[in-house]
Amino acid sequence: MASFSYVQCSLVVIVMVCLVTLMIPTTTNAAALNPYFYDRVCPQALPVIRRVVQKAINRERRMGASLLRLHFHDCFVNGCDGSVLLDDTANFTGEKTAKPNLNSIRGFEVVDQIKAAVDKACKRPVVSCADILALAARDSVAILGGPLFWYQVPLGRRDARNASQTAANNNLPPPFFNFTQLLASFNNHGLNTKDLVALSGAHxxxxxxxxxxxxxxxxxxxxxxxxATSLRANCPSTSGVGDNNLAPLDPITPSRVDNFYYKGLVGKKGILHSDQELYGGNGTSSESVKLVELYSINPFAFARDFKNSMIKMGNLSPLTGNNGEIRLNCRRVN
Incomplete structure (x- = not known):
């Protein structure tokens, strides 16, 4: 390639080259993310996303939990790259059909609605599907929990061009894990005990x-x-009978983000085995027990640590700069 001579180029060309260089992120880690990523290219993007999420939750309050879960299931499989949204293709079997996801994760139609609305507002596709998941999760938490649970989301992720069913099967912790297995899963993603206990509060x-x-x-x-007796009334002991019957993960305030989930754990009323393992399970650490007790009596401590851990999780191996793409359709690669 011929060398670039600044002496021979006009001032206009130099200025143009410099501007283009400044506009293209070159780092490939979480340090490249920042909450103001879209302020110049599409300042209306975040308010548009919030409005669509609000409408979806108004239609069905459960959708807030579904959007939050999508972000978690995306980030725990090869990083926060929007891969969980990809449909299967001839080249790969995606994450939607992995055992932890099949007939479980939902909300894809809301993501489609967000994508269509934000692309229309921005007049072009500039917001990645990975960022949409991160923002929809934050907005869901803030809508259902109030200002205490609002936080700034670092932005600038790009979308993956592939997905892996195997990676999803291997990286998403199932509801029967004990504490040791849960902590190992989180540690493998660079997350610690506090992150495990705080992020479990998504339940x-x-x-x-x-x-x-x-x-x-x-x-x-x-x-x-x-x-246990109250739950058995809607969940027969026979496998295959009533498998899809639902019970709220927080029986007291199932559609509000608060600290009642932890109060339930202290009272031995965790729905999932993996939930109760945080408090009194076999091998549970003293740190986990103390955090559950703290969060059960101090909603401000829970909100603080939950938000910090959500940001930390959202920074798991993002694609930035020239890596990945901005998908035209969140369900398939360009």
Missing amino acids: TIGFSKCKNFRNRIYNDTNIDPNF
């Missing part, structure tokens, strides 16, 4: 299927007996 909203907690309510001993 302050949403529902779980009977098949995910059947074994707990019939066989676990670390459970309030009256609570």
Whole structure:
């Protein structure tokens, strides 16, 4: 390639080259992300996303939990790159059909609505699907939890061009994990005990299927007996019967982001085995126990640590700069 001579080029060309260089991010890690990424290219992007999320939650409050879960399931599989949204192709089997995701994760139509609305507002596709997931998760939490749960989302992720069913099967912790397994899974992603306990607080909203907690309510001993009995009424012991019947992960305030999830754990009323493992499970660390107790009596401490851990999780191996792409359709590569 011929060398570039600044002496021979006009001032106009030099200025243009410099401007283009400044506009293209070159780093490939979380340090390249910043909350103001879209302020110049499309300042209306974030308000548009918030409005679509608000409308979706107004239609169905459960959708807030579903959008939050999509972000988690995206980030835990090869980083926060929007790969969870990709449909299967002839070249790869995606994450949607992985065991932890199949007939479980939802909200894809809302992501489609967000993408269409934000592209229309920006007059071109400049917001990545990975960033849409991060923002939709934050907006869901803030809408259902109020100003205490609002936080700035570092932005600038780009979208992956492939997905892996195998990676999803290997990286998403199932509801039957014990504490040691849960912590190992989080540690493998650079997250610590505080992140594990704080991010588990996402279960302050949403529902779980009977098949995910059947074994707990019939066989676990670390459970309030009256609570177990109440759940058995809608979750028969026979496998395959009532598998898809739902129960709220936080029975007290299932559609509000607050600290009642932790109050439930202290009272041995965690729905999932993996939830209760944070408090009194086999091998549970003293740090985990202390955090559950702290969050159960101090909603401000929970909100602070939850937001910090959400930002930390959102920084897992993002694609930035010239890596990845901005998808025209979140369900398929360009």
